[in-house]
Amino acid sequence: MSESREILRKYWGHTGFRPLQEDIIHSVLQRFDTLALLPTGGGKSICFQVPALQLDGVCIVVTPLVALMIDQVENLQKRNIPAIAIHSGMHAREISLAFEKSINGKVKFLYVSPERLETRQFIDSLRYMPVCLLAVDEAHCISQWGYDFRPPYLKIAEIRKLLPNIPVLALTATATPDVVEDIQNRLQFQKRNVFQKSFNRENLAYHILPEEDKMGRLVKLCKNNQEGVGVVYVRNRRLTQEISEYLNYFGVPSTFYHAGLDSVTRNHRQQEWMAEKKRIIVATNAFGMGIDKPNVRFVVHLDLPDTLEAYFQEAGRAGRDEKKSFAVMLVQPNDFVQARRNFDFAWPDLEFIRNVYQALGNHLQIPVGSGMDVSYDFELAQFSRNYNFSSVLAFNSLKLLEREGYLMLSEALNTPSRILFLSGKEELYRFQLAHVKYDSLIRSLLRSHQGIFTEFCTIYESEIGRKTNRTANEVEKELTELKKLGILEYIPRKQTPQITYTFERIATKDLTLSPEVYSNRKKEAEKRLQQVLDYAQSTTLCRNQQLLAYFGETQSAPCGRCDVCLEKAKKKLSASEYKEIEESILNFLKTNQGNLGNFLSKLSHSEEESHLKAIRMLLDDGKIGRSEDGTYFVK
Numbered sequence: 001m002s003e004s005r006e007i008l009r010k011y012w013g014h015t016g017f018r019p020l021q022e023d024i025i026h027s028v029l030q031r032f033d034t035l036a037l038l039p040t041g042g043g044k045s046i047c048f049q050v051p052a053l054q055l056d057g058v059c060i061v062v063t064p065l066v067a068l069m070i071d072q073v074e075n076l077q078k079r080n081i082p083a084i085a086i087h088s089g090m091h092a093r094e095i096s097l098a099f100e101k102s103i104n105g106k107v108k109f110l111y112v113s114p115e116r117l118e119t120r121q122f123i124d125s126l127r128y129m130p131v132c133l134l135a136v137d138e139a140h141c142i143s144q145w146g147y148d149f150r151p152p153y154l155k156i157a158e159i160r161k162l163l164p165n166i167p168v169l170a171l172t173a174t175a176t177p178d179v180v181e182d183i184q185n186r187l188q189f190q191k192r193n194v195f196q197k198s199f200n201r202e203n204l205a206y207h208i209l210p211e212e213d214k215m216g217r218l219v220k221l222c223k224n225n226q227e228g229v230g231v232v233y234v235r236n237r238r239l240t241q242e243i244s245e246y247l248n249y250f251g252v253p254s255t256f257y258h259a260g261l262d263s264v265t266r267n268h269r270q271q272e273w274m275a276e277k278k279r280i281i282v283a284t285n286a287f288g289m290g291i292d293k294p295n296v297r298f299v300v301h302l303d304l305p306d307t308l309e310a311y312f313q314e315a316g317r318a319g320r321d322e323k324k325s326f327a328v329m330l331v332q333p334n335d336f337v338q339a340r341r342n343f344d345f346a347w348p349d350l351e352f353i354r355n356v357y358q359a360l361g362n363h364l365q366i367p368v369g370s371g372m373d374v375s376y377d378f379e380l381a382q383f384s385r386n387y388n389f390s391s392v393l394a395f396n397s398l399k400l401l402e403r404e405g406y407l408m409l410s411e412a413l414n415t416p417s418r419i420l421f422l423s424g425k426e427e428l429y430r431f432q433l434a435h436v437k438y439d440s441l442i443r444s445l446l447r448s449h450q451g452i453f454t455e456f457c458t459i460y461e462s463e464i465g466r467k468t469n470r471t472a473n474e475v476e477k478e479l480t481e482l483k484k485l486g487i488l489e490y491i492p493r494k495q496t497p498q499i500t501y502t503f504e505r506i507a508t509k510d511l512t513l514s515p516e517v518y519s520n521r522k523k524e525a526e527k528r529l530q531q532v533l534d535y536a537q538s539t540t541l542c543r544n545q546q547l548l549a550y551f552g553e554t555q556s557a558p559c560g561r562c563d564v565c566l567e568k569a570k571k572k573l574s575a576s577e578y579k580e581i582e583e584s585i586l587n588f589l590k591t592n593q594g595n596l597g598n599f600l601s602k603l604s605h606s607e608e609e610s611h612l613k614a615i616r617m618l619l620d621d622g623k624i625g626r627s628e629d630g631t632y633f634v635k
Contacts, residue, residue: 004029007053008046011079018043023469024169024195025051028133031167033189034095035139037196038174040288040316043073044171048135051169051201052109053081057132058102061111064138064150066410067263068289069111074571076109083109086116088375088410088500091491093420094456099125101455114141115408115502117159119373126162133165136187138566139170140309143182144516146175148527151517152405157188173316174309177552188391199312199551204327205561206543208536211330214302215246221300221328222252222280223617224626228297228325229273232282233314235303235342243302244282254280281606288314290417294321301329304339308530308550311535331536343529347522348393348400350513356397357406358508359387365500371501375410378499398499404517408500417493419445419479422486425453431487438487441478444468454489539564566613581614582623589624589634596632 004025006328008014017025020036021043027034028051038044043202052059062070069085076083084098084107102110103125110129110195115436116122134156140146142153160168175183184192201537211217222230225567232254234240241254255269255278273281274293281287285305299318305311311329319325348356361368363383380398384391402409432439444467449457461472461479468475476492535546545563548554558565570578588599596615615632618624625635 003054005508007050011053011081012046012441015213017046018199020195021047021433027193027195028169029054031165032193033168033170033184033187033191035170035180035183035189035194037172037180037194039197039199039201040173041125041272043089044137044173047171048133048169049076049081049109052133052135055132057106057130058107059133059135060129060131061109061135061137062114062117062153062156063111064114064141065289066113067323069113073109073111075356076123081109082107083111086109087113088338088408088498091418091456091489092373093489094418094491097420097455103128103130105130114150114155115405115500117155118152118405118502121373123159123162126159131163131166134160134166134168136168136170137544139172139183139187140175140179141176142170142186143179143521145178145524146181147309147524149521149524150403151514151518154172154186157186160188171314174551176550180552199548199553200544201319202557202559203315203322204315204325205559206315206547207326207328207563208543209330209563210332212332214330214332215243218243218302219247219250219252219617221298222247222254224616225298225326226626228292228295229276230280230298230300231287231296231317232280232300232302233287233305234282234284237284239302240282240284244280247280247282251279253278255284257281257283259284259286263472271569285310285314288317291317292320293317295323296320296325298326298328304329304331304532306334306342306525306532308531308535308547309528311532312547312551318429336533336537339529339533345392346396346525347518348397350518352393353397353400353512353513354508356387356389356394357401357511358557360398360407360499361505361508362388366501366505368507369504372504373497373500375500377496378409379496388478394551400513400517402472403521405515406506406511407501407502410500416458416484417461417479418491419449419452419459420489421453422488428487431485435546438482440468441470441475442482456489456574459537461493485526539567566610569610570613578610581611582618585611585614585618586623586634589632 004022005016008017020038024034024036024047028048036044036047037515038047048059048061066087073083073085075146084101086095086098098110101107112122136142136156138148141148142156143149160166170183170187172183180194184194185272209217218232232243234243237258237260240258244254244256255272257266257413258270261269270287270291272278296318299315301311305314315327318327348599360383363386364371364378380391380395383389383627384394398407398409401407413570423431428442432442441464443463445452445459449459451457461475464470465475479490481486482488531550535543538546542558542565544559545556548556560569585599600611615624619626622635624632626632
């Protein structure tokens with residue numbers, strides 16, 4: 001394993017692995033099929049990247065998250081590790097070149113979506129590809145019991161037949177015992193082989209707080225927790241901005257994030273938060289994947305999540321530095337009614353889904369029997385307006401069509417312009433002599449980009465314009481002309497979402513949804529929703545115990561940190577005892593500099609919990625305050 005540590009040090013600058021990483025890597029190097037369950041932030045990608053660098057050949061990484069796929073490829077390339085991704089936002093020639101590089105051993109990592117596994121081009125290329133490892137990220141998606149089942153993942157088992165003796169490494173952050181078993185069955189493990197870190201987070205306290213004035217309580221939470229940063233999750237994109245503006249108005253520096261923002265804006269907002277220029281980020285569940293920020297002190301949910309798996313992942317972004325942190329869910333009676341309503345919106349009836357499919361074909365002008373593997377720019381809002389659909393119902397219909405494998409949806413990705421010269425160097429030279437108009441532009445491209453005759457190169461029209469005394473629009477116009485003349489392939493920058501048909505458009509009457517995608521999944525989703533409702537409404541069971549039991553850890557003890565445990569501890573104290581605790585805190589603050597850490601460190605665990613509860617109540621009641629440097633004072 002010394003070679004694994006040397007690779008970790010050389011490419012990532014770390015001298016040691018996190019818990020279980022080394023064991024998982026060792027299992028992969030022994031060519032065993034392996035399932036790794038590591039919580040959010042546990043370093044799953046290292047578990048396939050390090051062993052792949054030790055093996056000869058290409059590591060194929062299957063992942064459903066295009067944005068995360070692109071991010072990982074860019075990070076690998078920055079470390080001088082050859083990696084490439086194939087996704088729906090790419091030109092057909094780019095895809096062909098990516099497969100060609102993989103076959104010729106010019107890349108170490110090939111990232112693909114599960115839908116790509118079904119294409120003839122992928123299967124044909126795979127037969128000639130020197131594959132060393134098959135890594136399956138978000139592996140719970142292959143299980144019919146998983147909260148995000150995706151039928152295209154089932155194709156992985158068929159792909160394995162073309163890769164005899166090649167090990168598979170399946171990775172996920174959350175899986176119940178049924179899902180753990182199902183993943184291994186679906187991926188045809190030769191023998192059971194699971195590495196699982198306990199889901200227990202000793203530094204994280206889960207709290208459900210009934211609250212009519214959610215915004216008032218949110219401001220208090222943010223102001224009373226000045227250390228580190230926080231994340232606030234909501235379901236509605238519009239609310240992310242409104243809540244962020246509300247927090248800013250009350251002196252809490254915040255920003256907002258959702259999938260409807262263009263990628264440049266999303267990246268900027270994320271970096272502002274990472275650099276702590278903004279302490280709070282208000283976001284939909286589009287935020288968080290691949291984020292590894294250690295000092296997130298609290299995560300707040302203003303709406304009920306769809307599943308306990310999703311909640312556990314989002315809440316788990318707090319406290320990765322192992323310091324005390326909080327996961328808070330603010331609830332009111334209407335939330336439970338709204339959760340049922342959201343469920344109904346998530347499962348449109350089949351007739352409505354067929355209407356959406358018919359309208360989509362008409363909207364994109366795709367005849368029946370055509371459209372396969374072609375990507376189309378697509379604006380959901382415009383589509384919904386044109387056909388008088390509810391945008392929520394239309395979106396969920398498209399997601400169900402995606403799960404059945406009819407099409408793929410991609411978010412708006414900031415894809416820069418790319419070019420590739422199609423003519424050879426001698427032919428290009430003759431063209432330059434005959435067309436002086438384009439000569440300076442072509443020479444600038446040749447000087448700035450090596451390999452432009454063999455692979456697509458990223459370009460920026462404004463930068464080229466600056467070098468050639470042209471405007472960006474003039475550069476774009478001339479590149480388009482050169483494309484029409486057959487001199488080069490030019491793919492202009494895109495920032496719009498896209499839809500890709502994975503099969504030819506079929507007659508609407510022939511469209512069906514399998515039980516695995518619709519009826520069975522709907523029953524499972526309703527069951528999961530009920531588990532969320534039970535969790536949020538329970539007032540007698542330790543929150544941590546409930547979550548651990550859900551993931552199969554049934555022998556845990558009460559945490560002593562959650563709202564249920566603290567309430568029980570409070571009830572054990574008489575009113576006079578609780579009053580005495582409050583007075584001791586106030587007296588300490590009157591005679592000290594407000595450093596409660598020293599005060600609490602001298603207490604036992606049970607005493608500490610009761611004192612923490614008293615501190616929170618004193619803050620909420622306005623009897624004490626907390627300054628920006630983290631010290632407390634008597635008001």
